Amino acid sequence: MSKILQLALGILAAIGGFVDIGDLVFNVEAGATLGYQLLWVVVVGVVGIIVYSEMCGRVAAVSKRPVFDAIRERLGFGVGLGALVASQVVNLMTLAAEVGGVALALELISGLPYRVLIVLGIVALGVVIWTTPFEWIERIFGYGGLALLVFVVGAIKLHPDWGGVATGFVPHVNTPDKLVYAYFAVGLLGAAMTPYEVYFYSSGVVEEGWTPKDLGLNRANAIIGYSLGGTLSLALMIGAAALFLPLGVDPQFIGTVALGAQVPLGTIGLLLALVGILFAVGGAAIDTCFSGAYNVAQFFGWEWGKLRRPSGAPRFTLAWIVLLVLALLVIMTGVDPVLVTEYAVIFSVVALPLTYIPILLVANDRAYMGLYVNGRLANAFGLLYLVVILLVSITAIPLMILTHQGQG
Amino acid sequence: MSSARELDLGVGVLDHQLVDCEGRRCGNVDDLEVEGLRAGEPRVAAILVGAPVWRGRGLLGRLAAFIVRGQTVRVPWEEVERIDAAVHLRKTARELRLGRGDDRARKWIEWIPGS
Numbered sequence: 001m002s003k004i005l006q007l008a009l010g011i012l013a014a015i016g017g018f019v020d021i022g023d024l025v026f027n028v029e030a031g032a033t034l035g036y037q038l039l040w041v042v043v044v045g046v047v048g049i050i051v052y053s054e055m056c057g058r059v060a061a062v063s064k065r066p067v068f069d070a071i072r073e074r075l076g077f078g079v080g081l082g083a084l085v086a087s088q089v090v091n092l093m094t095l096a097a098e099v100g101g102v103a104l105a106l107e108l109i110s111g112l113p114y115r116v117l118i119v120l121g122i123v124a125l126g127v128v129i130w131t132t133p134f135e136w137i138e139r140i141f142g143y144g145g146l147a148l149l150v151f152v153v154g155a156i157k158l159h160p161d162w163g164g165v166a167t168g169f170v171p172h173v174n175t176p177d178k179l180v181y182a183y184f185a186v187g188l189l190g191a192a193m194t195p196y197e198v199y200f201y202s203s204g205v206v207e208e209g210w211t212p213k214d215l216g217l218n219r220a221n222a223i224i225g226y227s228l229g230g231t232l233s234l235a236l237m238i239g240a241a242a243l244f245l246p247l248g249v250d251p252q253f254i255g256t257v258a259l260g261a262q263v264p265l266g267t268i269g270l271l272l273a274l275v276g277i278l279f280a281v282g283g284a285a286i287d288t289c290f291s292g293a294y295n296v297a298q299f300f301g302w303e304w305g306k307l308r309r310p311s312g313a314p315r316f317t318l319a320w321i322v323l324l325v326l327a328l329l330v331i332m333t334g335v336d337p338v339l340v341t342e343y344a345v346i347f348s349v350v351a352l353p354l355t356y357i358p359i360l361l362v363a364n365d366r367a368y369m370g371l372y373v374n375g376r377l378a379n380a381f382g383l384l385y386l387v388v389i390l391l392v393s394i395t396a397i398p399l400m401i402l403t404h405q406g407q408g
Numbered sequence: 409m410s411s412a413r414e415l416d417l418g419v420g421v422l423d424h425q426l427v428d429c430e431g432r433r434c435g436n437v438d439d440l441e442v443e444g445l446r447a448g449e450p451r452v453a454a455i456l457v458g459a460p461v462w463r464g465r466g467l468l469g470r471l472a473a474f475i476v477r478g479q480t481v482r483v484p485w486e487e488v489e490r491i492d493a494a495v496h497l498r499k500t501a502r503e504l505r506l507g508r509g510d511d512r513a514r515k516w517i518e519w520i521p522g523s
Binding site for chain 1: 420424465466469492513518
């Protein structure tokens with residue numbers, strides 16, 4: 001296969017794989033609550049994930065160190081263990097939310113009872129992970145997730161106020177409740193910069209044996225994949241703003257999200273939206289599950305790898321099985337997946353600095369990185385985003401409490 | 409280690425991945441045993457691996473060592489072949505008694521078809 005085709009296929013899968021339940025929930029709620037005002041935050045978040053995912057990929061390709069290796073090495077065992085526990089809690093919450101999202105999408109498609117579909121969903125995910133080569137998992141879920149593009153068509157068909165959309169890309173506050181504005185801004189950043197994405201990506205880079213020769217591909221993946229994926233987030237918010245804000249609807253249900261495609265495009269829109277949600281969220285569930293297993297295996301030095309046979313990395317395999325079972329238990333309690341998503345995103349924001357500070361340190365270490373150490377541009381952006389990350393990390397939980405999760 | 413390059417043990421060795429001579433990941437450098445401190449000629453005698461070692465690694469390390477059972481495995485420094493991103497060992501994990509957790513865990517999943 002030619003390199004360009006390979007790149008194109010990879011990018012298609014990345015677009016479909018960009019959106020997870022956190023993006024669905026926060027973009028749609030932000031649009032429904034504040035209109036187009038927070039579109040600029042999506043751009044800030046997407047640039048942030050491009051900066052750090054490029055850095056993680058480069059560190060992994062040059063130094064052969066995935067993210068959690070760097071975390072333990074730079075933070076030491078004690079603090080590193082704290083980072084591990086925090087990231088595993090967030091991972092589990094995210095996984096539980098994604099599994100809930102899969103079950104809800106299946107429920108809307110099939111009409112079967114929700115709890116039965118949770119179990120079916122978990123079993124299906126487990127079987128897919130066990131039996132399907134990873135390359136295919138990535139493609140199936142990535143391409144399936146492309147059905148979410150229906151939200152782009154939907155957003156256009158809803159005839160948004162394009163002038164309002166344009167001003168949304170310029171930071172401004174046009175609401176009496178500034179705290180709600182700040183809460184959604186923090187949530188959108190968290191949803192775009194979810195740390196499990198970089199754990200997963202950097203481990204994949206090590207596993208596939210990328211070298212400095214692949215750094216061009218790494219950069220292209222980050223920049224093109226995430227920017228195009230980010231347009232889906234923008235479309236979700238624009239559609240929600242055009243549809244829900246005038247009606248005063250607060251979309252607290254995954255089915256409401258699909259209205260952004262159903263109202264302008266009818267049944268076919270609804271179906272594509274649900275299929276897109278199913279694959280995007282299902283793919284994200286698998287990535288999250290693997291991220292949790294990567295983190296614990298890398299922290300303790302166990303054998304790991306999704307390209308190996310399950311018995312080739314036994315504790316890694318047990319780790320993802322245990323995570324799936326725990327997610328099942330969490331979501332079977334009947335807790336609302338949208339609520340779990342909000343908690344997961346906000347807590348992930350709190351833990352963000354523990355992930356990104358070690359990466360920035362290692363990316364600047366000439367002893368590991370040699371010629372490929374961070375340049376001025378990467379450092380300028382890296383430091384700028386570190387300030388942003390620290391700021392949102394400190395304010396996330398107070399904002400969540402003060403605004404009753406954005407309810408005002 | 410025969411080459412005479414300067415290495416920061418805290419950043420360059422501690423907490424690094426151990427890889428055996430067959431390329432198998434078999435633990436992390438949990439601590440280092442240093443000799444000759446009193447004589448003023450410190451040298452690394454061994455790599456220490458295992459839950460009991462975490463006791464010396466901060467408050468959370470002590471807590472983790474209390475919760476997780478396990479044995480300390482001592483890998484003499486002579487068994488280190490080279491150090492890059494990982495610490496590469498001259499022998500197999502089995503010979504050095506490393507990675508036994510993976511050997512035990514394998515029994516749990518071996519019975520599943522396709523493992």
